[in-house]
Amino acid sequence: MTQPIVDIKQLTKTYGKSRGISNITFSIEEGEVFGFIGPNGAGKSTTIRTLLNFIFPTSGNATIFGKDIVKQAKAIRQQIGYLPSEIFYYDDMKVIDLLRYSASFHHYKNLGRIHELSERLDLDTTRKIEDLSFGNRKKVGIVQALLHEPKLLILDEPTGGLDPLMQNTFFELLKEERSKGTTIFFSSHILSEVQKMCDRVAIIKEGALIKVESVENLLKNNLKNVTLTASNPAAINLSALSGVIKQETAGTHLKLLYGGDMKKLVAAIADAPFNDILIEEPSLEEIFIHYYEKE
Amino acid sequence: MLFRREFKRNLRSLIIWSIIIAAIILLYLSIFPEMAKQQHSLDEMMSSMPEGMKKAFGMDRLTMGTALGFYGIEIHLMNTLLGSIFAAMLASNIVAKEQGEKTIEFLLAKPFTRQQIITEKWAAVFTNVLIFNIVIVLASIIGFQFTKGADVSYSTFFLLESAVVLMHLTFASVAFLISTIVKRTRTVVSSSLALVFIMYFFSIIAGVSDTFSFLKYVSPFKYAEAATIITENDFDPQYITIMAVVIVGCVLAGHWYYSRKDITV
Numbered sequence: 001m002t003q004p005i006v007d008i009k010q011l012t013k014t015y016g017k018s019r020g021i022s023n024i025t026f027s028i029e030e031g032e033v034f035g036f037i038g039p040n041g042a043g044k045s046t047t048i049r050t051l052l053n054f055i056f057p058t059s060g061n062a063t064i065f066g067k068d069i070v071k072q073a074k075a076i077r078q079q080i081g082y083l084p085s086e087i088f089y090y091d092d093m094k095v096i097d098l099l100r101y102s103a104s105f106h107h108y109k110n111l112g113r114i115h116e117l118s119e120r121l122d123l124d125t126t127r128k129i130e131d132l133s134f135g136n137r138k139k140v141g142i143v144q145a146l147l148h149e150p151k152l153l154i155l156d157e158p159t160g161g162l163d164p165l166m167q168n169t170f171f172e173l174l175k176e177e178r179s180k181g182t183t184i185f186f187s188s189h190i191l192s193e194v195q196k197m198c199d200r201v202a203i204i205k206e207g208a209l210i211k212v213e214s215v216e217n218l219l220k221n222n223l224k225n226v227t228l229t230a231s232n233p234a235a236i237n238l239s240a241l242s243g244v245i246k247q248e249t250a251g252t253h254l255k256l257l258y259g260g261d262m263k264k265l266v267a268a269i270a271d272a273p274f275n276d277i278l279i280e281e282p283s284l285e286e287i288f289i290h291y292y293e294k295e
Numbered sequence: 296m297l298f299r300r301e302f303k304r305n306l307r308s309l310i311i312w313s314i315i316i317a318a319i320i321l322l323y324l325s326i327f328p329e330m331a332k333q334q335h336s337l338d339e340m341m342s343s344m345p346e347g348m349k350k351a352f353g354m355d356r357l358t359m360g361t362a363l364g365f366y367g368i369e370i371h372l373m374n375t376l377l378g379s380i381f382a383a384m385l386a387s388n389i390v391a392k393e394q395g396e397k398t399i400e401f402l403l404a405k406p407f408t409r410q411q412i413i414t415e416k417w418a419a420v421f422t423n424v425l426i427f428n429i430v431i432v433l434a435s436i437i438g439f440q441f442t443k444g445a446d447v448s449y450s451t452f453f454l455l456e457s458a459v460v461l462m463h464l465t466f467a468s469v470a471f472l473i474s475t476i477v478k479r480t481r482t483v484v485s486s487s488l489a490l491v492f493i494m495y496f497f498s499i500i501a502g503v504s505d506t507f508s509f510l511k512y513v514s515p516f517k518y519a520e521a522a523t524i525i526t527e528n529d530f531d532p533q534y535i536t537i538m539a540v541v542i543v544g545c546v547l548a549g550h551w552y553y554s555r556k557d558i559t560v
Contacts, residue, residue: 015557054403055557078406088397088560092304104296105405144401 003066005030005152005183006051010060013050021046021207023060028185033178035198035215036187043207044187045085048156052082064152078106081145085157085187087137091130095140098129099147106148117143120169135161142170146177153177153184159193171197192281226256228269229276241268257282297402297412301419305385309423312381316373316427317434323370324438327362331442334360351502353522362442363451366435367521374431374459375519379491381427382463386420386470387487388480390553395480397560409554413475417546420467428460454530458519461538465515466491468545475549475556512537 004027014020021043028034036044049055051062053073062069064076089098099114118125123139132140138161145153153174159167174184174197188194194201195215203210223245230236233254238244243260254274258265269277330337337359341349349355352372357364390413393399402412435456439447470487477483498516500507511517518534 015559049559052404054400055559056555074406074408077404080404082400082404084400084404086397089401090304090398091396101296101300102401102405105407 002030004028005032006034006062006064006185007066008047008051008060008062011047011050011057011062012059013046013055014058015055019043019046019207020058021050021204024204024209025060026202026209026212028183030183031178031181032200033174033184033186033198035194035201036185036204037189037191037194037201038204039189042204044189044204045156046207047204048082048154048185048187051154052077052080079151081148081150081153083141083145083153083155083158085160087141089129089137089140091128093129094125095123095127095129095132096125098140099125099143102144103147106150108148113147113149114143117146117173120173121166135163135166138162139166142173146173149177149180149182151182153182154187155184156187157189158186159188159190167193223257223259223282224262225278225280225282226258226265227278227280228254228256228272228274229278230254230272230274232273236269236272236274238268238272241265297407297415298418298422301389301416302422305389305419305423308385309426312377313427313430316377317430319373319377320370320431320434321438323373324362324366324435325441327365327442330365331360331362347503351499353502353520356522356526362439362447363525366452367455367525370435371455371459371519371521375462375516376491376495378424378427378431378459378463379466379494379515380488382420382424382467383470383487383491384484385423386467387474387483389416389420390471390474390549391477391480391483394478394558394560399558400560403558410550413546413550413553417471417549420471421464424460424463424467428456428463431459432456448528451525451528454528455519455521455524458524458530458534461535461542462515462519465518465538465541466494468542468549472545472549472552475553 006028008027009025011024012020012022014022019041024043024047036047038044046055050057051064051069053069056070065079067076069076093101095118096114099118100111103109103111103114114125117123118139121139121142123136123143127136129137129140138158142158145155159170162170171193178184184197186194186198195218198215200212200214201218202212228236229252231252233249233252236254238247238256241260241264243258243264244256245259246255246257248255341354341359344354346355352368354368357367359365359368393402403409432453435452439452466487469490470483473486474483477486494514495516497507497510497514498520501510501514501517502520515538518531518538524530
């Protein structure tokens, strides 16, 4: 078996007011797109900052490329592209200056790639950082992270601030990087984008790792929120249907959290007296509360 | 890379401060010949000043009649005070600013150790202070040409100036240490400036009061006192040692602390 790109063992960080993380253990294999999901404040950024040695672990350890994250931080960072969730760059610099500055740290010489990437993302490199909108700053962050063709990309909530069109371009760029063999560590609180991109996901909640699972499995257990609108929702009887995790009635709405076969649901409600139906993805919170607590 | 970036970033402020100090030095030295002509009335005026004030500003030992005496009373104050403010402000911003403006996340994700960050940032402070002092020296040498006839001992002048460089670096190193520790830029700048003014205040008290004369060991303004250096043509090795220890100590402590601290933005 080859050595994992990221190998985290019993990693714990407690500090001050923040919740921190406790006993996180998982590993990411080479070439994998690994999702890291959890609600805001669950400890995703804390884990990433510990991996990048912005903060020091309280106990436990981790390696990236087989190197210790504390002792060999510099060598590790040579091969890492990091996109923070909020981008703060030097206001006095132009986009192009910032990107050149970034490349110079990595001794990366192919500066033509700056223009390739900027063009793809529709980013004007002659503008000053301080004049950029939130979304454009994010684009600078993306180019900065991808520019030096790192072996490992660490992306912390990368799609925030990007419009849907740009998100598509961004995912295309990630797919291209992945086809070159780049490993991607992708943190997000949006389940759907993780499902779209990732091979496996780690789910974190309140600083603790709940589960590491392949997206395939996650999809198999896929849950849907089903809302039926009816003049008399009490008349709808779904007791014969298996896979209903939660059922509640509010006014003219009957809400279901459903985890069973979709066809059976459709068949079961086909003759029910409802006016409208809405099927949507449950929020991550709902999954945590209703699915993982049951397990 | 970082050094170049820091140097460029602070260049404008360095130029402005250099122009100000050069203008002050040249302006003062250009009026010296006029002042020297009226030395008699000047001495009279000075002797009429209260004893405490004369002591505080070293006027009991220096005379306005000589170019260096005049330099020590009028210009040296500007060199030490303005230079210390410049050095302290520069150094207090240089590390804390990255954290205050959250740009440190960019730098920390680069293949660069914390020690390298601190070393290059200190090198930028050091270079800026040095250039500022070179400007002082050049402006002074040009200014002394106005005082034709007056005999300026350059060896004494350079002795005085070496004390000034050391004291600027002392303030810079203390501010630098604070900068590595504190999170918010505003607190660092104001505490560093407060430090400069308190030290200046101490030096005046040490000059006036015998009870508080021990303060002369505390205040770098006293270490670089013009009256002592010019009249005795000697820069007390005790003071050199204190300043060197403070500079090296603060920079090393900054290194040590910064490589261990959790940096969260």
